[in-house]
Amino acid sequence: MLVRLDKRAKLLERGGQAYPVGVGRTHTLEEIRAKYPELEADSTTGEIVGVTGRVVFVRNTGKLCFATLQSGAGTRLQVMLSLANVGEEPLADWKALVDLGDHVFVKGEVISSRRGELSIMADSWAMASKALRPLPVLHADLSEEMRVRQRYVDLIVRDTAREQVKTRSAIVKAIRDTLHGEDYIELETPILQLIHGGAAARPFRTHLNAFDQPMTLRIAIELYLKRAVVGGMDKVFEVGRIFRNEGVDSTHSPEFTMLEAYEAYGDQFSMAKIMQRIILAAADAVGSRSIETERGTINLDGEWPWLPVYQGLSEGVGQEITPETTAEQLRAIAVAHDVKIDQAWDAEKLVVELFGEIVEPTLIQPTFVCDYPPSAQPLARPHRDNPNLIEAWDLIIDGKETGTAFSELVDPVIQRERLTQQSLAAAAGDPEAMQLDEDFLRALEYGAPPMGGLGLGVDRLVMLFTGVGIREAILFPLMKPE
Known part of the structure; x- marks a missing residue:
């Protein structure tokens, strides 16, 4: 977090914004994928779009950087930033300031990579929201405790x-x-x-x-x-x-x-x-x-x-139970079937409790x-x-x-x-x-x-x-x- 806070400060020092009020998004990731479902490998479209997403993968290698953006719906799309397209300083800023979990804006042409991956070849980029906490590793299972306590991370x-x-x-x-x-x-x-x-x-x-x-x-x-x-x-x-x-x-x-x-x-x-x-x-x-x-x-x-309660309980305990069965008889059945009861309960309460403990779990x-x-x-x-x-x-x-x-x-x-x-x-x-x-x-x-x-x-x-x-x-x- 200290490293990310430092990056936030540097972004502000350079005149950028860590949390702008808005960015120039023109298309969602879902719309790009729907429009170009089968773009031929190593091809261009000529369409310039502005997209946003959370960075869930990043690979910075020399003059060409790759990242995967994820939308709120879980759709993912690759973006590419090259020295020739974005320039030296924006590429250096990308490498220095962007972390996994950040929301970014990328503007560029819709293309297909040499491997056939639908991508955006960036002309420019901007921070949409700087994440100060690192995400868990995507391929590692979260504990149940973390899933329910930090549902936003789970999502x-x-x-x-x-x-x-x-x-x-x-x-x-x-x-x-x-x-x-x-x-x-x-x-x-x-x-x-x-x-x-x-x-x-x-x-x-x-x-x-x-x-x-x-x-x-x-x-x-x-x-x-x-x-x-x-x-x-x-x-x-x-x-x-x-x-x-x-x-x-x-x-x-x-x-x-x-x-x-x-x-x-x-x-x-x-x-x-x-x-x-x-x-x-x-x-x-x-x-x-x-x-x-x-x-x-x-x-x-x-x-x-349909299963009547008294019929179901009778079948469950192997003896006839009716509205006339006494509380004392029902307490004996509870002991025989290891059902915890309150001795103060009357016969009707005991019938309901015994049914819930003995019969109900068997009704699939x-x-x-x-x-x-x-x-x-x-x-x-x-x-x-x-x-x-x-x-x-x-x-x-x-x-x-x-x-x-x-x-x-x-x-x-x-x-x-x-x-x-x-x-x-x-x-x-x-x-x-x-x-x-x-x-x-x-x-x-x-x-x-x-x-x-x-x-x-x-x-x-x-x-x-x-x-x-x-x-x-x-x-x-x-x-x-x-």
Whole structure:
């Protein structure tokens, strides 16, 4: 860095600029490559262009210097600087002042080298931005720590990193395009909230000085979108950031992106169809409905099966489990299968935990896990055929929860009872329990139509299609300070 700072100073001393406001670029590297895809070796075009790029290779040899420029998209193009074309002083300055990582401007003729390499034969050059830190060696692998902590470097040196960003963008676009095609309206709802709700999670807490009011960052998008449905917006969705003050590991981040969508007169079955269309559209945008993972090949085509929780757990442990199975019996099963539990959990909580630990990791192909006990999802309506269950499912792919949906609870009386139970749990010290949201209940009391709702973890979907962990699926993940 000291050497590069010295070069910066010398550039300024000679009347040059290390960081000009602009340069005379006429073409991008992509445009040059597209215009001359097969230029004959050792030929000229007569076209004078001005190009820019980051120097990723340089070879200074006597009267002729070579460099490779790279665009932000990763396209590369060779430039050549000869004594005869640029002159003695500009060539000497190039050799003395340009380092790997610098952004430079080169003006000259588009030619093909003797070896057939598409190139720019420079007439002049200028510094566009002096890099004060050296780049890592391009052919050496970066550590995962450096890839996620210094993502800007990762994007410079690794083509795969840039492709992952493009893949994520294509997935998000496919989500939006699918829902817009279904006549959904995209909304924006508050991130800063008075009361946290819509999920069971520990919130981030803050304080609004203007109102002298405690606030939280949202842990779900749900409750405000439902208010919009009450107001007559029959199909709504939002793709937005969610914040949960919980653990950090290969599949969880405190800050992540969710899709939530709600439809008047929908239910868990109609939302399953929409979810499948969304994921297939994302797969098509990425390029394949077949995904290779460490556990095998996932095929997204065809019908996705439904698996009731109690049935799946019964098959997983080799004995019948029903809503009447006691907590004591379930604790014994947990011990037998080496599942860590809290002795205070009731039977419904134990069923959900045992299913998640024993059965869920075995579900590789897309599976709708359904018919949960009521406490699993306080915002889902009672099952139309069995009062001991609720109408809700989780979509499991490759052993991980990817999305969820409910036939939404719209009865304000039952919803008040459930939220009251949640608020009592919160008062008793449960940091993940929901709070009683009087304004949300008031909205339901104006009459909410029957509705279905879904949630999809966008980062989980990116992980599925790219095979990376959540720290790489998120462009700039939250990291512990150095």
